[in-house]
Amino acid sequence: MVDKGKSERIAEAPVRRILLGDIEKGPGPYCMSFGYDLQPLLGSIKAVGLMNSPVLREDRGGALRVIAGYRRIHALRSLEYGEVLCRVLPESQFTALDALLYNFHDNLATRRFNDVEKGMVLKHLSEWLPEDQIIEEHMPLLNLPSHRPTLSLYIELEARLEDEVKVDLARGNVALRTARMLLEMDRRTRMSVFRILSNLMFNVNQQLQFIDYVTDIAKIEKKGVPELLEDPVLVELCTGDRTNRPQRTKAVLNFLRSRRLPTLKQAERRFHETVGSLNLPEGVSIKAPPFFEASQYRLEVLFETGEELRRKIVHLVETEGLLALGDPWREKP
Amino acid sequence: MTGKIRLKEVVVEKGAQRDAFAKSILDRVSRLPLRRASSSEKNLDGNGLGDSKEILYLLPYRGEFLKPCPGTREYICCGYQILNVGTNCPLDCSYCILQAYFNLPYLRIFVNLEEELDPIFHRIDAHPEKIFRIGTGEFTDSLALDEITRWTDLLLPLFSARKNVILELKTKTDQIGRVLDSNCRDRIVVSWSLNSPYIVAHEEHKTAGLKARLRAARQCQSEGFVLGFHFDPLVFHRGWREGYLRTLDLMDKYLDPKKIIWISFGAFRFMPALKWIIRKRHHATCVLDGEFVVGLDGKMRYFKPIRLEMYSFMKENLDKWSDDLGLYLCMESDEIWRKTLGWSPNNTEGLRRYLDGRVLRFFG
Numbered sequence: 001m002v003d004k005g006k007s008e009r010i011a012e013a014p015v016r017r018i019l020l021g022d023i024e025k026g027p028g029p030y031c032m033s034f035g036y037d038l039q040p041l042l043g044s045i046k047a048v049g050l051m052n053s054p055v056l057r058e059d060r061g062g063a064l065r066v067i068a069g070y071r072r073i074h075a076l077r078s079l080e081y082g083e084v085l086c087r088v089l090p091e092s093q094f095t096a097l098d099a100l101l102y103n104f105h106d107n108l109a110t111r112r113f114n115d116v117e118k119g120m121v122l123k124h125l126s127e128w129l130p131e132d133q134i135i136e137e138h139m140p141l142l143n144l145p146s147h148r149p150t151l152s153l154y155i156e157l158e159a160r161l162e163d164e165v166k167v168d169l170a171r172g173n174v175a176l177r178t179a180r181m182l183l184e185m186d187r188r189t190r191m192s193v194f195r196i197l198s199n200l201m202f203n204v205n206q207q208l209q210f211i212d213y214v215t216d217i218a219k220i221e222k223k224g225v226p227e228l229l230e231d232p233v234l235v236e237l238c239t240g241d242r243t244n245r246p247q248r249t250k251a252v253l254n255f256l257r258s259r260r261l262p263t264l265k266q267a268e269r270r271f272h273e274t275v276g277s278l279n280l281p282e283g284v285s286i287k288a289p290p291f292f293e294a295s296q297y298r299l300e301v302l303f304e305t306g307e308e309l310r311r312k313i314v315h316l317v318e319t320e321g322l323l324a325l326g327d328p329w330r331e332k333p
Numbered sequence: 334m335t336g337k338i339r340l341k342e343v344v345v346e347k348g349a350q351r352d353a354f355a356k357s358i359l360d361r362v363s364r365l366p367l368r369r370a371s372s373s374e375k376n377l378d379g380n381g382l383g384d385s386k387e388i389l390y391l392l393p394y395r396g397e398f399l400k401p402c403p404g405t406r407e408y409i410c411c412g413y414q415i416l417n418v419g420t421n422c423p424l425d426c427s428y429c430i431l432q433a434y435f436n437l438p439y440l441r442i443f444v445n446l447e448e449e450l451d452p453i454f455h456r457i458d459a460h461p462e463k464i465f466r467i468g469t470g471e472f473t474d475s476l477a478l479d480e481i482t483r484w485t486d487l488l489l490p491l492f493s494a495r496k497n498v499i500l501e502l503k504t505k506t507d508q509i510g511r512v513l514d515s516n517c518r519d520r521i522v523v524s525w526s527l528n529s530p531y532i533v534a535h536e537e538h539k540t541a542g543l544k545a546r547l548r549a550a551r552q553c554q555s556e557g558f559v560l561g562f563h564f565d566p567l568v569f570h571r572g573w574r575e576g577y578l579r580t581l582d583l584m585d586k587y588l589d590p591k592k593i594i595w596i597s598f599g600a601f602r603f604m605p606a607l608k609w610i611i612r613k614r615h616h617a618t619c620v621l622d623g624e625f626v627v628g629l630d631g632k633m634r635y636f637k638p639i640r641l642e643m644y645s646f647m648k649e650n651l652d653k654w655s656d657d658l659g660l661y662l663c664m665e666s667d668e669i670w671r672k673t674l675g676w677s678p679n680n681t682e683g684l685r686r687y688l689d690g691r692v693l694r695f696f697g
Contacts, residue, residue, distance in 0.1 A: 132372075184613060215612065220622050261624045264636050291626035292637055295668035329638040 009094065010102065013087040015053055020077055020084060023056065023064045029096065029124060030057075030103045031070045034116040035170025041075045050076065054084065057099050059091045067099040068106050097128045108141060114170040115179070118142045119158030122151055156183055165194050175204040181211045185225070192226040196238055200249040213256035220260075263329075267292060270328035278322065281315045292327065337539035338423045338477060339387055344439065346370045346392035354487075355391045355444035361481050362389065385438035386423050389481070394443035399453045402471060407629035408664040409678060411597075412685035415471045416453070416500075418446055418484050422473045424505055427536040427615035428566055431472065433607035440473070442482055450491060461497050464689040470503025470524070477506050485511045493517035499692050501561060505540035507549035513556055520696055522594055523553045524561035527584075529576025532568050536620055543580060547587040554592050559695050565599035565663055567643050569623040569635055574646060581650050594695045595659030595688065598647050602634045602664070629666075637669070644673035659691045 027033070044051075054069025066073060067089070076084050089099075104121055107113065113121065121142065125134050135146045144150055157179060161169070165182060168174040174182070174197060182190045193214065197207055218225045228234075237251045258265040268288070275286050283302035289295075301316075303309040316322075343365050349355050359367065370390070398417050404410025419442040420435050443449075457465050469475045469484060479485050485502065489512070492500035501522040502512065512523060525546045528536075533543045541549070554560050562584070570576070601620060603611075611618055628634040635643070644662065651658055661684060662670055670677035678684040 181609070184609070212608075216621065261626070261636070263624050263638065264626060267636075267638070293626060293629055293634070295666065327638070 010055065010087065010089065013055070013089050015085050016088050017083050018056065018064065018086045018088070020073065020081060023066060023073060023086075027070055028065045029127075030065065030067050030099045032103060032107055032113065032117050032120045032124070033071050034120060035114055035167050036071060038071065038075055038078065041071055042078060045072075045075055045079060050084065053086050055087045055089065055102070057091060057094055057096075058088050064088070065099075067094075068103045100124050100128065104138075113142060114172075115154070115176050116157065116161075116166045116170040118144065119154040119156075122154045123158040126151075126155060153180060153183075162187070162191065162194075164198075165190070168194075168198055173198065175207055177204070178207040178211065181208070189225045192229050196229060196252070199238060199245075200252060201245040202249055206249065206253060209253060210256070213253070213260050217256065217260055264291065267328040274321070274324050274328065278319055278325075280319065281312045284312055284316065286325065297325065340365055340389055340423075340440075340481075341387045343367045343389045343391065344370050346390070349391045349393055349444050352393070352444040354447050357483070358389075358391060358442065358444070358481055361483075365389075386421065386425055386440060388439045389478075390439035390441045391444050392441060393445040394441075394449075398443070398446065398449045399456070399467065404664060404681065405630035405632075408666055409662070409670065409684050410664060410681045411661065411688055412466070412681055413471075414465060414467045416467050416469050416488075417443065417472055418469050419443055419478070419482070420472045423477050424474055424540045425538045426505070426540065427538070427611055427618040428568070428601055428603070428620045430603060430607060432610045432614065433604050435472075440478065442478070446484075447487060450487075454491065454495070457495060457498050463497060464692050465498040466501065466688060466692065467492070467498060468501035468503055468524075470501065470526075474504050474506060475502035476504040476508040476512070479508055479511050483511060485515060489515045489517040489521055493519045493521060495520060496697075499696065503561075503563065505537060505546065507541040507545040509549045509553055512553065512558070518557045518559075521558060522561045523550070523558045524563060525550050526563045526565060527580055528564065528566075528568065529570070529573060530579055531570060531572065531576050532620075536568070536615075536618060543583060544587075547583050551587045554588060559594050560588070560592060561594050562596045563599070563663075564647060565597055566601035566620075567598055567647070568601050568620050569639055569643065570619050573643070577647060578650060581647075581654065585654055590655035590658060593655075593658055594691050595661060596651065597661050597663050598644055599663035599665075600635050600640045600643055602628065602632045604632055608633070630664075640665070640669060641672055644669065648674055659688070661688065 050072060052069070052072070054072050055067040056064045057067050058064050064086075069086070073084065094102075104125075122134060122138070125138055129138075131148065131151065135148060135151055139146050139151065144154070157166075157169070160183060161179065165174060165179065169176070169179045174194075178197070182194060185193065193211060197210065202210055214225050214228055218228045221228070234252065234255060237255055238248060240248055240251070243251065271288050271292075278286075280286070285300045287298045287300065289297065299316075301309065301312055303312060340362065343359065343362050345355065345359070345367065347369065350359065370392070394417065396417070400415050400417060402410065402413040402415055404412075419440065421431055421438070421440050422429065423440055469488070475484070488500060492498055499520045499522055501524050503524040503526060505526050509523070512521075527533075527543070527546065530543055533540065540546075550560055550562075564577070567573075567577070601623070608621060611621060624636045624639060625633040626636050634640065644665075648660060651660060660674055661678075662674065667677045667679060678687050
């Protein structure tokens with residue numbers, strides 16, 4: 001932790017006017033901001049100027065790295081400011097670990113981290129601190145379980161995911177569980193899957209279902225996922241002009257489901273054909289149990305009066321073809 | 334141990350090494366590096382840690398040693414009880430449910446087993462009217478580590494001395510040395526999990542081969558042991574009919590069907606969380622290739638007509654061998670029972686009565 005002496009050194013650090021061009025360009029080793037929306041900050045700076053000075057660390061060669069305030073500097077650059085007032089701490093007074101912990105706690109006090117940012121924090125910390133200490137002390141602060149595989153997962157997210165995937169993860173468009181599955185793939189496979197995920201409109205369960213289907217089908221058909229996703233039918237479904245994104249999403253999942261579960265799909269089709277051919281009275285429906293797993297089918301009759309119910313039951317009794325109902329995979333009587 | 338199983342380290346939890354059971358195990362593995370468990374060991378989980386199957390972890394277990402097999406209400410369960418001697422298994426079958434079921438790594442051996450047996454037998458002895466079917470092969474393999482743990486030395490005499498209990502030792506190994514050395518035969522069932530030759534060769538990585546298992550079974554049978562067999566999981570794979578027929582042919586060649594107390598079938602099923610563990614740990618596996626749907630218990634199961642076909646096929650061909658093999662289904666519905674075996678115990682209580690009846694017939 002940052003001790004009192006150090007925190008005083010920060011407060012007492014001289015405020016200097018720094019040219020933005022003199023500050024290291026990238027986010028640097030202490031930054032833990034990713035996928036943020038700059039607009040509110042831009043609006044605030046435009047309205048009242050910059051209220052809090054960024055904190056920089058100056059190394060022995062004079063290079064300036066951002067400890068805290070990366071977003072503010074980003075905003076100022078966007079607004080084409082030339083310089084900014086910063087607190088500057090010399091490397092001799094503030095170690096890299098001090099800088100990292102300072103920024104971590106500064107952020108913790110004011111906002112929540114998204115999953116990419118949690119990965120950044122943990123990756124940076126893992127460069128300086130023993131794993132056990134991070135697991136016991138820092139993961140709970142990030143609302144993460146003190147669990148070594150979780151630590152590995154977050155570090156991997158930061159280290160291996162491409163920026164465009166990270167952006168969608170930070171924004172919540174890609175679920176953490178989905179990102180975890182994407183990590184299991186090689187880069188080419190991951191990006192081919194990600195492009196479809198980002199172009200269509202999958203909810204979390206659908207994302208997982210989509211990945212599950214394409215992984216299974218590719219394995220069963222002994223081809224790569226990217227090759228599978230280049231299937232002309234699938235490409236057409238993903239890009240169809242006459243449908244909106246939710247419709248395309250549904251069509252893609254239906255197509256993959258038919259390919260992954262052909263026996264089930266065939267049973268469903270036969271069952272619907274059989275029920276459809278029965279000429280049931282209006283307000284009467286027959287439904288199969290989910291996946292035909294339970295043994296019984298369901299008959300539903302909508303009616304307003306006893307007379308209407310009687311009429312529908314009589315109609316049902318006289319319906320031809322009822323004996324054909326049953327498990328669609330058995331021989332019909 | 335089988336030649337395929339390798340242990341590389343022994344880890345002992347604080348205090349566990351004082352236990353006599355632990356001391357005797359440590360004597361037998363004295364050639365292996367030994368270390369104390371560290372506090373960070375608790376931050377590990379069991380998922381995907383292949384290496385952890387080579388580490389023996391000795392610890393006292395603070396939970397119930399005897400517990401009902403984790404069946405679900407939606408399907409008919411056999412009412413089995415598990416004697417929890419240890420968790421995780423060195424055999425590393427690709428489909429193994431334990432990969433997802435336990436969230437702790439290592440081959441965990443419970444060193445306080447002996448002292449915890451007293452209350453268990455107290456419970457058993459308090460209900461002489463009831464038959465307790467108990468096994469050690471659900472959370473680990475019953476015999477894979479027996480040369481080290483000598484579970485059979487401890488357990489066989491205690492079970493064999495009672496009339497209302499059987500102990501089933503369920504294995505995929507041929508490690509029967511200590512079982513055969515025992516004088517105990519009564520109330521002991523030695524069981525093998527069997528599969529098609531393809532599944533044994535490609536998915537049951539460190540197990541004994543099919544013929545080795547059947548040779549071991551034949552030896553046990555010839556030395557007076559009652560045998561059981563479990564085709565669980567039945568795996569739908571290319572050539573499955575020919576594969577399972579080949580296994581049945583080998584059974585016919587090696588064994589006398591009259592001394593088999595039961596043969597169970599269970600089509601492959603799994604908690605959804607297991608799927609990605611299997612994908613990650615066993616890249617070439619075929620066990621996930623079938624058509625799986627969500628079952629009534631939330632587990633993934635083969636689509637019903639596939640299960641119907643597999644069970645009917647097994648029943649039809651086993652019937653040609655003998656019509657008294659005690660066939661039963663593990664975790665299936667009344668409907669599937671009737672449509673494949675031609676009868677149903679109706680519910681868990683009914684299946685329990687049926688299997689208890691087999692125990693009475695074989696052991697009196």
